[in-house]
Amino acid sequence: MSRRKRKQKNPISRRQLLGYGLGAAAAAHLIAPLGRPFAGARAFADEEAAPVIPNGGKAKQVVYLFMNGGASHIETFDPKPGTAEGGPTRTIATATKGVHIASSLPQLAKRMGDICLVRGMSTKEGNHERARYLMHTGYAPNPTVTHPSIGSLLSHELGDLEAALPDYIAINGPGARAGFLGVNYEPFTLRVNAPRTDARAQGQGNRRRFGRGQSRAIVENLESPRGISTKRRDERLDFLAKLNDGFSKDRDDGAKKAQAAMFERARRLMDTPQNTSFDYTQESAETKARYGETQFGMGCLLARRLIDEGVSCVEVNMGGWDTHDDGFNRVTALNTDLDRGASALLDDLKASGKLDETLVVWVGDFGRTPRIAATGGRGHYPRAWSMWMAGGGIQGGRVIGKTDRTGAAVTERPVSQTDLMASIAHATGMEPEKVFYSNGRPISLVDESGKVVKELFEA
């Protein structure tokens, strides 16, 4: 498999400059021509005082594991045994001394040495749509600006439009879109149609389930229709180009150019041998079994194949976490899928040496209420919850933050969504202060309230 050449858009970050010992003034002088008028004073004032946080820019690629519906922190990574709120969830010890997680996550427990757990997530959006937007963009929804999701930002900052594969691929997603970054940075959606072992746990039958054999295409419309050979397709495109030349001779040629670019990218994707990487079914039975032949497991497997191909950001969406009823059974079932898929992904990335350059993020809408509802589930709870990161410069074997006895409030080291986004930006070498303009309004890559969670990176 060929690796793609990556375009390095920001060869030297400001932090690196400072790290090299250049004075702020000199650095400012160097940065200014890069065109970030707003990046100026504020950031510098902060950074002159703050010590440089290590391990920035190590991650070249990102896997975003997104738990749709909001995973219960109490049934996963922040269990509360021995309390009424904790429910029947049992815990197990992990590779990290003194850290216990839900016993239905035995594989991930063994891999805690690579994982940095954040138990002090605290956000403010308790509505699925708003929270999903928040946890993909770092911004609350706003009726006039559509912020880009983290994948679109990564594809814009780290990616390469000339590459054969799209740079932001959302498996069974996306959670958010490119917003003002525009169509070139939209997530490209792949569908994984493996059965869901947690199908029973999905309950209520309100989600579509795919059985074995009734699969839909992984990518829609990737194949030429019957009867359209590559030659005939290209002849059509050639004549189309002639028509467009005629039309644009004495007219605005924006349409022509955009269209040519669109068809070129689509054609490239159809023709590249790299597109075979979409077909995760080629993997051996043993590998599939390791990931778990579930929608999430196969999503993780596909993500690994795409990371191998150099895709900047792969998002894997896992549904079913909105467990208002029958929470313990449902989350336990979901944990089984999560445990196998995420563990196998971490293992394979580690074995190929890619983990050092790949940031894996596990996050969702929000946590769940400590109080157990009469239906045996939990409501939405953004005030205190958990997420984790691994690889790409993250210090594994560590827990940051703490919640109180029942998981109701963060008692130590709260982390907001903007802190999380700032940390992802740090890990991937993106400039959090970089300013974009949406309809003339300046919007920074990460909201200015975001501070890098340095404990994720410092040895």
Add this chain to the structure above:
Amino acid sequence: MTTRTRTRATTGLFFLACLGGFLALGAGTGVAEEAPKAQRQTPQQLAKTLDAVIDAKLESRDVRAAPRSDDAEFLRRLYLDLIGTVPTVEEVEAFLGDRSPTKRQKKIEELLASDAYADHWSVVWFKASTGLSPAARGVRGGGQGARYISGKAGEMYLGYLSEQMSQNTPYDEWVHDLIVAEGRTDENGATGFIARWSENTNNLASATAKTFLGTRIQCAQCHDHIYEEKWKQKDFRGMAAFFGNLRTERAPEYRQFQQLRRQMEQERQKRREGAKAPDAMDGDSEMGMDGEMDASGSSDKAKKDKRRGRDAYPGMENMSPAEQREMLQKLRGTANVLVVSDQATNPRAVEFARRRLEQRLKRGQGGQGAERLKERMELAATTPKFWMASEAADIPGIPRRLLLARWITSNDNPMFARTVVNRYWGHFMGAGIVDPVDDFSSFNEPSHPEILDALAADFVANGYDLKRLIRTIVSTETYQRTSRWTDEDEPEVQHFAKAPVRQLTTEQLYHALVRATGMERRLDRTSRRNSQRIQQAIFAAFSFVFDDDEGVEAQDFEGSIPQGLFLMNGRLMQNAVSAGRGSMLSTLMRAERKPGDRVEYLYLALYGRKPTANEKSAAVRFVSAQGGDHQAYEDILWAMLNSAEFMTNH
């Protein structure tokens, strides 16, 4: 329908007092002074005045305007702008053959009077006011609150708008209606605007200001505005407070829906596990609109329900599973229906909300419900204040929404008319006089302030007549210029020296596609319901890949990879270009024998014009190189459908 409680006479003086600060934004001369003069002129006379303004400015810039469009170019553009589709071959031929010097005016009148006009403009207004494409409803999320404008509610809103367009209801009247509308979203279409934004009062205030006053006040939602020194956060709160006693609740059926769903799930579980069913019917914690819904513990919830007369729905326990499913399906249709009303704001209500909030927090129930209560409490306690006005506006005893509606639609509010005439100018000319059209601010100067003044004055003086406004704009030479440009430097769009080239919207593309490929006729032939179903399926397929996000009309041309794949390989496109039985191509190939004639027909159908001699011979060469058979015509049709000339409005 809502009751129109409005009496314009009472508004005058009171509102004048409040308009002080706002006038500055409107710029230019007062609307009222020009009114008498404006009344006397015809749209065509006004169009000449506007042309003179544009031309004078072009001259001062030393730019020579593009010449007048030819008839074919004009006709296609007028169809797309006015009724959202392309002309048929017959319509093109008739128009080109018409020798009358007034044929353009006649065509304008014909289209303004058509049903398609109302259909098209209801979609335009749906998008402008909701930020969503009606085609996207139910297709994908669309963000917060979008579900309240899905299904029946969306249909009703679209129907309401269509009715206003078709009746040419004065603009101020129906906007007033939208702001004060009450009732169920599946019964009163006018509630659609409020319902769509009601989930968050701040968004509702922002959307109202943006849609009807062309002002993006939401920057002041979180902080004082960075540039506009006068835009303060407290002013934003004052605007939001007009919705402080707005109440939007789920329709009563929603509760029944929830209960039935829960009951079915519990019974399923019981069957599965043979365990005893949970004893309480609680745990409704879907985060609805209503903070009270998911509030309390199980036992006192039941008590409370009883007190409010919300009985459990008796018959439901004894239904068979099949009956339950049927009932659920029925109720699902109303699951997102809202009931819009106003609730008196009185100190007791504020106190009540405060106590509930305290209780919730004490019980450890922070989260969304508490936030909402807090928000409601704060807003109820905030005195409403018109944007940029110096005085507070609350009049005890008068619903706040009514005050707001009167102020917004007042003759004395300079922004109201300016915003809509600017929006319409932008619709036809590719850019507003102020552009983006909803971004009036002191940092976004109008390119031709005189045009805004003149159009707004005429609009107000003639009773907020939208058709007259359109008639005026499309009668200008500025609108009727060609999109061709042969000079070296492309002029800026806002110079209005030539017609713009714009990407078709999702809706225009759909209608143009089914018309140009003859699919429209096939759809007409099948039963009405069937045809609607097919249309919706096509719509869904289209909007999934083409939908412009958040209803923002794409300014630049763009195309995504899925779009490219869809156009090259998608089934809809295959069907559209197919030369199979009953298709446009097979009919054409039977009717016309000569390749040149076939090519000419395709040009008329897709481009609305005849090919030049060169184009014709190039196309004939291509067809014969491809074998000259059905497949060859599929190839040329594919290329023409995907070409910039078809995919743009120019």
